[in-house]
Amino acid sequence: MTATAATGPAVDAATAERLAEALRCVTISREDPAETDDSQFARLAAHLERSFPLVHERLDLETFGHSRLYAWTGTEESATASEAAGTLGRAPAAAILLAHLDVVPVDDEAAWTHPPFAGVVDDEFIWGRGAIDDKSRAVALLEAVEAALAAGVRPRRTVYLALGHDEEVFGDGGAVRMARRLRELGVRADLLLDEGGVITQGVADGVDRPVATIMVGEKGYATVRLSVSAVGGHSSMPGRRTAVGRLARAVARVQEHPFPLRMTPVTADMLARIRVFMSQPRRTALGLSRVAGPAILRVLALRPQTEAMVRTTTAPTVIHGGVKANVLPQRAEALVNFRILPGDSVDGVLAHCRRVISDREVAVELVGMSSEPTTARSPGPWFATIAELARAVVPGIAVTSGLVPGATDSRHYDDLAETRCNFAPIVLTGADLERIHGTDERLSRENYGRLLDFNRRLIENLAR
Numbered sequence: 001m002t003a004t005a006a007t008g009p010a011v012d013a014a015t016a017e018r019l020a021e022a023l024r025c026v027t028i029s030r031e032d033p034a035e036t037d038d039s040q041f042a043r044l045a046a047h048l049e050r051s052f053p054l055v056h057e058r059l060d061l062e063t064f065g066h067s068r069l070y071a072w073t074g075t076e077e078s079a080t081a082s083e084a085a086g087t088l089g090r091a092p093a094a095a096i097l098l099a100h101l102d103v104v105p106v107d108d109e110a111a112w113t114h115p116p117f118a119g120v121v122d123d124e125f126i127w128g129r130g131a132i133d134d135k136s137r138a139v140a141l142l143e144a145v146e147a148a149l150a151a152g153v154r155p156r157r158t159v160y161l162a163l164g165h166d167e168e169v170f171g172d173g174g175a176v177r178m179a180r181r182l183r184e185l186g187v188r189a190d191l192l193l194d195e196g197g198v199i200t201q202g203v204a205d206g207v208d209r210p211v212a213t214i215m216v217g218e219k220g221y222a223t224v225r226l227s228v229s230a231v232g233g234h235s236s237m238p239g240r241r242t243a244v245g246r247l248a249r250a251v252a253r254v255q256e257h258p259f260p261l262r263m264t265p266v267t268a269d270m271l272a273r274i275r276v277f278m279s280q281p282r283r284t285a286l287g288l289s290r291v292a293g294p295a296i297l298r299v300l301a302l303r304p305q306t307e308a309m310v311r312t313t314t315a316p317t318v319i320h321g322g323v324k325a326n327v328l329p330q331r332a333e334a335l336v337n338f339r340i341l342p343g344d345s346v347d348g349v350l351a352h353c354r355r356v357i358s359d360r361e362v363a364v365e366l367v368g369m370s371s372e373p374t375t376a377r378s379p380g381p382w383f384a385t386i387a388e389l390a391r392a393v394v395p396g397i398a399v400t401s402g403l404v405p406g407a408t409d410s411r412h413y414d415d416l417a418e419t420r421c422n423f424a425p426i427v428l429t430g431a432d433l434e435r436i437h438g439t440d441e442r443l444s445r446e447n448y449g450r451l452l453d454f455n456r457r458l459i460e461n462l463a464r
Contacts, residue, residue, distance in 0.1 A: 010445035011452065016126050018051050019139045019448065020119035023128030027066075029102035029166045033173065041066035041165060044101060052142045054149040059161075062181065066101065066165035067174030069181060072145065074157035093189035094157035094462045096182065096417055098175075098409050099138035100167035100195075103130040104437050111439045124444055131443040133436050134195050136451060137424055138163050144455035148463075155462040160187070167409045170369040175409035182416055189417040191382040193458075194410035196422025197402060199394055203430050205303075206278045210397045212390045214383060215422035216266060217374035218404035218411055219308075220340030222349045225333055225367045226250050226357070228321075232330035244321040247332040250362045251316050254336055257356040259312035261297040264342050266403050267309045269378060271296075273400040308405045312341045312349065335367065339405055342373040371411055374403075380419025385461060393425045393454045425454045 025044035030036045045066070049056045060071040074094065106116045106129055113127070114120040120127040130136070141161055148154070160182065164174035197213040204211040228250070230243040241249075275283050300306040307313065314336060321332025338349045346366070353364045379401050387399040404422050414420060426447040435441045 010124075011449045013121070015143065015452070016121045016445055016448065018047075018143070019126055019131075019136060019443075020121045020128065021047050021051075022119075022135045022139050023126070023130050024117055024119040026117050027102050027130070027165070028105050029168045031169050033166075038066070041101070048139075048142060052146045055142055055146050058149055059145070064177040064181070065173045067178055068101075068161075068163045069178045070161040070163075072155060072159040072161070074155045074159070076157055092157050093187045094155055094159050095191040095193060095458075096160045096162060096187070096189045096413055097141055098162050098164070098192070098194035098413065099141055100134045100164040100171075100174075100409060101138055102165050102168050103133070103135070104168050108439065113440050116441070121445075125442040126445060126448060127440070127442040129441055131441050132426070132428075132432075133441070134167070136426075136443050136448060137195060140448065140451040140455050143452055144459055147456065148459045153459060153463050155459065156464065157190075157462075159459075159462055160189070162409075162413070164409045170371075170407065171409045171412055172369075175412040179412040179416065182413070187416055190419060191380075191386075192410055192413055192417035192420045193386070194408050194413075194420075194422050195424060196404040196408055196410075198424055198433075199390070199397055199427045200433070201427055201429050203305075203433070204274065204398075207274065207398055208279070209277060210394065210427055211274065211277075212387070212394070212397050212399045212423070212425070213270075213402040214379070214386055214390070214399065215402045215404045216379045216383065216420055217342065217377060217414075218406070218408060218422070219312075219342070220338075220344070220346060220371050220373035221407045222338045222340060222346045222366060222370040223368050224336045224338065224349060224353055225363075225365050226254070226336065226353070227331065227333035227363045227365075228361060229331050229363075230329065232328045243329045243332040246359065246361060247319070247321060247334055250357045250359060251319065251334050251336070253356050253358070254353055255314055255316055257352075258314050259341070259344065259352065261294075261301055261310045262341060262343060263293055263297060263310060264403075265378060266342070266401060270309070270401045274398060277398040308339065309403065310341070312344045313339045313405075315339075340373045342375065342403070344373065346370045346372055369407075371407060374411065374414055374420075377420075379421075380417075382419035383421060386421045386423060389454055389457045389461070390423070390425050392457060393450050394427060425450045 022044060026040045027044055062069045109116055116129040162178045164171055166174045196215040199210045199212040201210045228243040228247045297310050300310050316334055316336045318335040322329035350364060
């Protein structure tokens with residue numbers, strides 16, 4: 001029998017409106033901070049402080065630029081210890097709960113059903129840039145804490161809320177500084193929870209029910225620039241290979257020689273958890289992974305979504321060269337983006353590029369931000385609790401582990417908690433996933449209700 005996601009209660013109008021107002025704040029983060037509209041972040045901060053008065057009265061708050069680090073002091077921490085440690089206290093932490101307040105720009109506003117920053121609420125959806133990624137999680141966290149404070153609920157040990165303002169441009173001004181502050185305080189938490197995994201419906205091949213993927217780490221990130229310089233001249237007298245031709249060959253070699261397929265501990269754990277929900281013959285085949293490992297890797301490599309789990313991926317994304325059809329180019333360059341599987345490294349990516357290109361005339365260098373993959377690990381002790389909460393919010397789901405293929409703020413906090421989970425209990429189809437960073441981003445009122453229910457249950461667990 002096919003299991004389907006249970007229908008939950010949709011949020012009321014006032015709750016939906018608080019999220020919608022946050023979506024109306026045009027908090028686009030820019031790689032050049034001078035281009036960021038600070039007034040929009042200030043507008044959002046004022047909205048949060050107005051909407052959640054108990055949070056801002058009873059939790060300690062430090063700001064780092066437009067990022068906001070809250071400390072909700074636990075019942076086990078004495079007032080004396082809190083005063084001795086400074087503003088945020090030095091209590092052992094139960095959890096560090098992350099979300100981010102910034103969003104990516106919009107390419108084609110005319111293609112949207114509603115303007116991307118109008119914050120439209122209808123009977124089914126809350127529309128706007130950031131509705132999924134990631135203002136809904138940030139506001140839902142504050143909603144849950146506000147409700148807990150009103151009910152007299154308090155965590156047993158300190159809980160930190162870290163709301164970043166520049167996650168979409170790698171978090172240097174927000175998450176990096178907040179994580180540094182937590183290290184200064186000697187914080188070591190049981191749980192680190194951030195965005196990343198969701199509950200997908202109709203996406204996992206061979207599984208007849210929604211699948212919750214609770215990510216326990218993330219791949220690394222590197223962008224490599226390949227560049228070629230040449231003398232130039234008239235196109236009627238070209239040499240053996242122009243700068244564009246040499247660069248094209250280099251890009252082709254990089255793409256035609258991908259990193260090898262490899263089974264990591266996290267991927268093996270993910271397959272072991274999901275196989276029990278699969279129909280035959282997939283279930284039996286995955287049970288033979290010790291002897292059929294190479295065959296399983298080849299099958300996973302057939303689809304981009306699953307290939308990303310078993311190799312460092314290679315994606316040429318930008319190419320420039322030449323100024324006119326009859327002029328030999330003096331420079332050509334290309335950008336190639338890599339998402340790095342645990343066990344590989346940024347230096348390894350550079351070495352791989354130089355080896356497969358095998359051309360000294362092609363310069364190979366890193367550009368922009370890069371990060372190493374998280375250390376391969378098994379799910380920590382809190383994984384089972386997060387899975388239990390997900391099943392309570394959406395009954396009948398399959399639960400498995402995984403790796404975030406992109407970069408999130410949680411990589412900056414990775415050493416600060418025993419268990420890391422990247423997950424939100426919202427049910428999304430493949431079409432919904434395309435709306436993230438795309439056109440018509442929206443969150444159903446039902447999904448927002450799931451977020452609120454999940455956070456309420458999480459706080460109840462932290463209070464035990």
